[in-house]
Amino acid sequence: MSKLIVQKYGGTSVGSPERIKEVAKRVIRYHDRGDSVVVVVSAMSGQTNKLVELINEINPGGSAREKDVVLSTGEQVTIGLLSLALEAQGCPARSYTGAQARVMTDNAYCKARISNIDGSQIKQDLADGKVVVVAGFQGVDEHGNITTLGRGGSDTTAVALAVALEADECQIFTDVDGVYTTDPRMVPEAKHIPKLALEEMLEMASQGSKVLQIRAVEFAHKYDMPIRVLSSFDEGDDGKSTLVTREEDIMEEVLVRGVAFNKDEAQLTITGVPDQPGVAYKILGPISDANIEVDMIVQNIGSDGTTDFTFTVHRNDYEQAKKILCDTARELGAKDCTGDDKIAKVSIIGGGMRSHAGVASQMFEALAKENINIRMISTSEIKVSVVVDEKYLELAVRTLHEVFQLDQ
Amino acid sequence: MSKLIVQKYGGTSVGSPERIKEVAKRVIRYHDRGDSVVVVVSAMSGQTNKLVELINEINPGGSAREKDVVLSTGEQVTIGLLSLALEAQGCPARSYTGAQARVMTDNAYCKARISNIDGSQIKQDLADGKVVVVAGFQGVDEHGNITTLGRGGSDTTAVALAVALEADECQIFTDVDGVYTTDPRMVPEAKHIPKLALEEMLEMASQGSKVLQIRAVEFAHKYDMPIRVLSSFDEGDDGKSTLVTREEDIMEEVLVRGVAFNKDEAQLTITGVPDQPGVAYKILGPISDANIEVDMIVQNIGSDGTTDFTFTVHRNDYEQAKKILCDTARELGAKDCTGDDKIAKVSIIGGGMRSHAGVASQMFEALAKENINIRMISTSEIKVSVVVDEKYLELAVRTLHEVFQLDQ
Numbered sequence: 130m131s132k133l134i135v136q137k138y139g140g141t142s143v144g145s146p147e148r149i150k151e152v153a154k155r156v157i158r159y160h161d162r163g164d165s166v167v168v169v170v171s172a173m174s175g176q177t178n179k180l181v182e183l184i185n186e187i188n189p190g191g192s193a194r195e196k197d198v199v200l201s202t203g204e205q206v207t208i209g210l211l212s213l214a215l216e217a218q219g220c221p222a223r224s225y226t227g228a229q230a231r232v233m234t235d236n237a238y239c240k241a242r243i244s245n246i247d248g249s250q251i252k253q254d255l256a257d258g259k260v261v262v263v264a265g266f267q268g269v270d271e272h273g274n275i276t277t278l279g280r281g282g283s284d285t286t287a288v289a290l291a292v293a294l295e296a297d298e299c300q301i302f303t304d305v306d307g308v309y310t311t312d313p314r315m316v317p318e319a320k321h322i323p324k325l326a327l328e329e330m331l332e333m334a335s336q337g338s339k340v341l342q343i344r345a346v347e348f349a350h351k352y353d354m355p356i357r358v359l360s361s362f363d364e365g366d367d368g369k370s371t372l373v374t375r376e377e378d379i380m381e382e383v384l385v386r387g388v389a390f391n392k393d394e395a396q397l398t399i400t401g402v403p404d405q406p407g408v409a410y411k412i413l414g415p416i417s418d419a420n421i422e423v424d425m426i427v428q429n430i431g432s433d434g435t436t437d438f439t440f441t442v443h444r445n446d447y448e449q450a451k452k453i454l455c456d457t458a459r460e461l462g463a464k465d466c467t468g469d470d471k472i473a474k475v476s477i478i479g480g481g482m483r484s485h486a487g488v489a490s491q492m493f494e495a496l497a498k499e500n501i502n503i504r505m506i507s508t509s510e511i512k513v514s515v516v517v518d519e520k521y522l523e524l525a526v527r528t529l530h531e532v533f534q535l536d537q
Numbered sequence: 538m539s540k541l542i543v544q545k546y547g548g549t550s551v552g553s554p555e556r557i558k559e560v561a562k563r564v565i566r567y568h569d570r571g572d573s574v575v576v577v578v579s580a581m582s583g584q585t586n587k588l589v590e591l592i593n594e595i596n597p598g599g600s601a602r603e604k605d606v607v608l609s610t611g612e613q614v615t616i617g618l619l620s621l622a623l624e625a626q627g628c629p630a631r632s633y634t635g636a637q638a639r640v641m642t643d644n645a646y647c648k649a650r651i652s653n654i655d656g657s658q659i660k661q662d663l664a665d666g667k668v669v670v671v672a673g674f675q676g677v678d679e680h681g682n683i684t685t686l687g688r689g690g691s692d693t694t695a696v697a698l699a700v701a702l703e704a705d706e707c708q709i710f711t712d713v714d715g716v717y718t719t720d721p722r723m724v725p726e727a728k729h730i731p732k733l734a735l736e737e738m739l740e741m742a743s744q745g746s747k748v749l750q751i752r753a754v755e756f757a758h759k760y761d762m763p764i765r766v767l768s769s770f771d772e773g774d775d776g777k778s779t780l781v782t783r784e785e786d787i788m789e790e791v792l793v794r795g796v797a798f799n800k801d802e803a804q805l806t807i808t809g810v811p812d813q814p815g816v817a818y819k820i821l822g823p824i825s826d827a828n829i830e831v832d833m834i835v836q837n838i839g840s841d842g843t844t845d846f847t848f849t850v851h852r853n854d855y856e857q858a859k860k861i862l863c864d865t866a867r868e869l870g871a872k873d874c875t876g877d878d879k880i881a882k883v884s885i886i887g888g889g890m891r892s893h894a895g896v897a898s899q900m901f902e903a904l905a906k907e908n909i910n911i912r913m914i915s916t917s918e919i920k921v922s923v924v925v926d927e928k929y930l931e932l933a934v935r936t937l938h939e940v941f942q943l944d945q
Contacts, residue, residue, distance in 0.1 A: 146594035180614065186554035187618050188625035195624070198632050199617035202610035206588065209607035210595050216603070217596035224606050228636070229681055273637055 131163035132297040133255070137265065137287035140174035142302055142361035143207050146214075152302075152361065153214035156260055160220055165255040167294065169265040169287040170211055172203025193238030197267075197277045200239075201227065204264035204283070212262050222260040225251065227267030228275060232286060234268035240279035241268055243286070243348075246293035263290060281342025288345045292352040299354055301341060302361035307371030308333060308340055310535035311388040316527055318536035321369055322386065326376040329386045330356075332478040332512045341373070349373070376480055384481040384488060385533040388526050391474045394424060395447035396504065396516060397440055397454050401464025404436040411461060412438055415453045421446040425474070425507045425514065435464070439505055441516065444470050472504065473522035476514040477529055489513045495532040501525050539571035540705040541663070545673065545695035548582035550710055550769035551615050554622075557581075560769065561622035563710075564668055568628055573663040575702065577673040577695040578619055580611025601646030605675075605685045608647075609635065612672035612691070620670050630668045633659065635675030636683060640694060642676035648687035649676055651694070651756075654701035671698060689750025696753045700760040707762055709749060710769035715779030716741060716748055718943035719796040724935055726944035729777055730794065734784040737794050738764070740886040740920045749781070757781070784888055792889040792896060793941040796934050799882040802832060803855035804912065804924060805848055805862050809872025812844040819869060820846055823861050829854040833882070833915045833922065843872070847913055849924065852878050880912065881930035884922040885937055897921045903940040909933050 136156065143149050152168075159166050180199050184191070208224035215222035230251060234241035251261050265283025268276050278285055284301060291299035306321070308330070313319040325333075327350040334343040340358055349356050355374040363369075402408055413423060426440045442450045447470045458466035482488050489506075492513055496503060501524060505516035517525050530536060544564065551557050560576075567574050588607050592599070616632035623630035638659060642649035659669050673691025676684050686693055692709060699707035714729070716738070721727040733741075735758040742751040748766055757764050763782040771777075810816055821831060834848045850858045855878045866874035890896045897914075900921055904911060909932060913924035925933050938944060 146591060149595060183554060183614070183618055184621060187557060188621035191621035191624045195617045195620040195630075195632055197617075198620070198634070199614050202613045205610045205613070206591070206607050209603045209605075210591055212603040212606070213592060213596035213599035216599045222603075224603055226606070226683070229683075275634070275637075 131165065133165040133294060134159060134298055134300060135167045135169060135287050135291040135294065135296045136300045136302060137169040137283055138171070138302045138361055139283065140171040141304055143170050143211065144174040149210050149214050153211060153218050156215065157218055157220045160260055167251060167261045167263060167290055168211065169263050169283055169290060170204060170207040171265050171283040173207055176203040176206070194274060197238045197275050200277050201267040201275050204266050208262045208264045215260055220260055221258060222262055223254050224262045226264050228269035228273070230263045232268035234270055234276045234278070236270040236274060236276060238276055241276035243268060243278070243289045246289055248293045251294065281344045284342040284345035285348055288348045288354055288356065291354050298357055299349065300357045300359055302359050303340060304360065304362060305340060306360035306363060306369040307358045311526055311530050315523055316530050318530065320535060322371055324372045324374065325386055326480050327373055328376060328511055329478055329480055330373040332476070332509070333387060333389050383479055384485055385477045385479040385535065387478055387535065388529045389476045389478060390522060390526050392519060392522065393444050394441040394472060394474055395444045395468060395470035396472045397442065397450055397468045398437065399454055399458050399463050399466050400437045401435045402438060402461050404430060404434055408436060409438070412457055413440070415457055416450055419449060419453055421450050425505055425516065427505050427507065471519045472516050473519045474514055474516050475522065475525045475529065476512050477533065478512045480511050482511050491532065492529060495528050496525060499524055499528050539573065541573045541702060542567060542706055542708060543575045543577060543695050543699040543702065543704045544708045544710060545577040545691055546579065546710045546769055547691065548579040549712055551578050551619065552582040557618050557622050561619060561626050564623065565626055565628045568668055575659060575669045575671060575698055576619065577671050577691055577698060578612060578615040579673050579691040581615055584611040584614070602682060605646045605683050608685050609675040609683050612674050616670045616672045623668055628668055629666060630670055631662050632670045634672050636677035636681070638671045640676035642678055642684045642686070644678040644682060644684060646684055649684035651676060651686070651697045654697055656698070656701045659702065689752045692750040692753035693756055696756045696762055696764065699762050706765055707757065708765045708767055710767050711748060712768065712770060713748060714768035714771060714777040715766045719934055719938050723931055724938050726938065728943060730779055732780045732782065733794055734888050735781055736784060736919055737886055737888050738781040740884065740917070741795055741797050791887055792893055793885045793887040793943065795886050795943065796937045797884045797886060798930060798934050800927060800930065801852050802849040802880060802882055803852045803876060803878035804880045805850065805858055805876045806845065807862055807866050807871050807874050808845045809843045810846060810869050812838060812842055816844060817846070820865055823865055824858055827857060827861055829858050833913055833924065835913050835915060879927045880924050881927045882922055882924050883930065883933045883937065884920050885941065886920045888919050890919050899940065900937060903936050904933060907932055907936050
C-alpha cells in the first residue's frame with residue numbers, strides 16, 4: 130500500500146550539488162514505488178555559519194527579525210536546488226518556503242514555535258503526483274514576517290508537517306543509521322536499537338544522544354507521530370534504521386534501553402542555607418534571570434535547620450552562574466558556595482523501569498563496585514541519572530552497558 | 538521641506554559588510570534631515586553568480602520557478618544585513634522581501650513584469666519614522682510564487698516603488714556619478730550632464746550608456762518619475778549627479794545631448810529577396826522564434842522587384858541568427874545571405890532634434906570627412922544611429938562629440 134512519508138535531510142546530506150543529486154535519487158525511489166513524499170531540507174552545511182558571520186560583522190546584537198530574514202535564505206536555496214535536481218531526474222517537484230507552506234508560528238524570532246500548518250496546497254501537489262520540497266527551520270507569523278525556529282528547527286518542521294498532513298511516518302535522515310544502546314565510539318559493543326518508545330527517545334535525546342532534536346521528539350510524542358531515523362549515507366533501502374513510536378506499538382518492553390551521557394554540564398552547590406519557604410526560588414531566580422538554563426536540581430534538608438542545594442548548568446555558563454550564586458549565597462547568609470565543571474552525567478533509560486523496582490539500586494551497586502563516587506542523583510519514571518567525576522565517565526558508561534546486558 | 542525618496546544601491550555598493558555600513562551611513566544622512574527613505578538593494582556582488590553556478594551544476598535547463606526561489610535569496614540577505622546596519626547606527630529600519638512589499642508580478646519566472654505594488658504597509662512604517670529596506674529584482678505572483686524580474690530588475694523595483702509610493706524622487710546609486718555626453722574612458726573631454734529628459738535617457742540607455750537599465754527608464758518615463766543618478770562612492774552629499782526628468786522641466790533644450798555607442802551587435806543582411814507582402818515577417822519570424830532579439834532593421838526596395846533586408850542582433854546570437862537567416866534565404870529564393878560581427882553602432886541623441894532639421898546630415902557629413910563609411914542608418918524623433926566598421930568606432934565617437942560641441 131502506498132504511504133504518505135515526510136523525509137528530512139540535514140545540512141551534511143545536502144552539503145554539495147553531488148549530495149543533493151544523491152538525495153533526489155533516494156527520494157525518487159520512494160516516489161517511484163507509489164509513496165507520496167514531502168521532503169524537508171536544511172541549509173547546505175556551512176551556509177548558516179557564513180550567514181551568521183555576515184550578521185556578526187555588521188550587528189551581532191541587532192534585531193532578531195532581521196537576522197531571521199538573512200538566516201532563512203539558507204534553506205530557501207536548498208529547496209530550489211533539490212527541486213531542480215528532482216526535475217533533472219524526471220520527477221515533478223515543487224518547492225515551498227516556510228511562508229509558502231503556511232508554517233504558521235508565533236513571532237519569537239530566532240526561536241519561534243509552530244502554531245499551525247495549513248497543508249491543503251501541499252496535499253493538492255501530492256495528489257498531482259509531485260514531490261513537495263519544504264524549507265525546514267522557518268515559518269511565518271500572522272503578519273507575514275519570516276521567522277526561524279532555532280536549534281533543531283528542521284527536525285521540528287518535518288514532524289509538524291507529518292502531523293499536519295497525517296503522514297504515515299516521519300523519516301529523519303542523518304549521518305548515523307539510528308539509535309544505539311550507547312555511543313559506539315565509547316563502547317564498541319553498543320547495539321543498534323531497531324525500535325524504541327517515544328518517551329524513551331525523549332530521555333535519550335535530552336541526555337545527549339544527538340540523533341534527534343528533543344523539540345522534534347516532544348512534538349512527535351504529543352501527536353503520536355512515528356519517527357524513523359536513517360542514515361543518508363547508506364546505499365539502497367536495506368540499511369538499518371530506528372523506529373521511534375508509541376509505547377503500545379513496542380511488543381517487548383525492556384528494562385533498560387540504553388545508556389546516555391553528557392559532558393557539557395557543570396555543577397554548582399550552595400550549602401548551609403537557612404531553610405525557609407521560597408529558598409529555591411531565591412537561589413534559582415537570579416540564575417534564570419540571566420538566561421541560564423538549569424538541568425538537574427537536588428535539594429537536601431540538613432539537620433541544623435539549614436539546607437544544601439545543588440544544580441547543574443551548561444559548562445559554558447559555569448563562570449557566570451557561579452558568580453551569581455556566590456552573590457546570592459552572601460545575601461542569604463549561606464555557609465558556602467562551590468562548583469565543579471569537571472563532571473559528567475550518566476543516565477540509564479528504559480520504559481520497563483516503570484514496572485520494575487530495583488533498577489536504580491542495581492545501577493548504584495554497579496558504580497560502587499568500580500569505586501565510582503556518585504555526586505548527584507535524579508530520577509524520572511523511565512530514567513535514572515547520576516553525576517560523577519568526569520574522569521570516571523567512560524568507566525561508568527561501560528560498566529552500566531555491561532551490567533544491564535545491553536551488548537546482548 | 539521633507540521628501541519621500543526611494544534610493545537604489547546595486548551589488549557593488551553593498552558588496553561587503555563594510556560597504557553595507559557605508560550605505561547605512563548615507564541613508565541615515567537623508568533620514569536625519571527629515572526625509573522618508575525607502576531603500577532598494579541588489580544582491581551583494583558575486584552572490585547571484587554563485588547561485589547561478591549552483592543551479593548550473595544541478596540542472597541548468599530546469600524550471601524557472603525553482604531558479605527564482607534560489608536566485609531571490611541574494612537580495613533577501615542584503616535587506617536583512619542593511620537593516621541590521623541601520624539599527625547598529627541607531628536608525629529604526631524594517632526589511633521587506635518582494636513578496637512582503639507586495640510587489641505583484643505576472644508569473645513569467647526569471648523575467649517577470651511588475652503589475653502592481655501595494656505600498657500601504659510601507660507607508661505605515663515610514664510614518665512611524667522607520668527606514669524601509671526592500672529587496673530589488675523580485676516579486677510575487679497572485680498565487681504567492683516567488684518571481685524575479687530579470688536583468689535590470691532592481692532599478693525597475695526602485696522606480697516602480699517610487700511610483701507606487703508617489704515619491705518625490707528615485708535615486709539610483711551606482712559606480713558613476715551620472716550621465717556624460719559620451720563615455721569618458723573613450724573621450725576624455727566628455728562632459729557631465731546635470732539634467733536630461735527621460736526620453737533622452739531612454740535613448741542613451743538603450744544605446745549602451747550602461748548607467749540605468751532601460752526597463753527602469755521606460756517605467757519612469759511612463760509615470761513621469763524623476764530619476765537621479767548618483768555615485769555611491771562619493772563622500773558627502775556634494776557629489777555630482779544627473780537628474781533625469783520630464784522634458785518640460787528642462788529649461789534649455791539642446792540639439793545634441795550626447796553620443797552613445799555599442800559594440801555588442803552584429804549585422805546580418807539578406808539580399809535579392811523577391812518582394813512580396815509579408816516578407817519582413819518571413820525573414821524575422823524564425824529569428825524571434827529562436828528568442829533572438831533584433832535591434833536595428835533596414836529594408837531597401839531594389840529596382841528589379843527584389844528587396845534587400847539588413848538587421849542587427851546581439852553579437853552572442855550572431856552565429857545562430859546567421860544560420861537561421863541563410864535557411865530562410867534558401868526557402869525564399871533570395872540571392873545572398875551575409876553577415877558581419879565586426880561592427881559598431883554610434884548614435885547622437887537630443888530632444889532638440891525634433892525642432893531642428895539638418896542634424897542628421899551634419900552627422901553624416903562629419904563622418905564622411907573622416908572617411909568613415911556608414912553601413913546602416915536608423916532614426917527616431919530624438920536620435921540618429923549609424924552602423925560603422927568597428928575599427929572606426931573611436932574616431933566616429935570623437936568626431937561627433939567635437940562636431941556637436943559637447944565638450945563645451
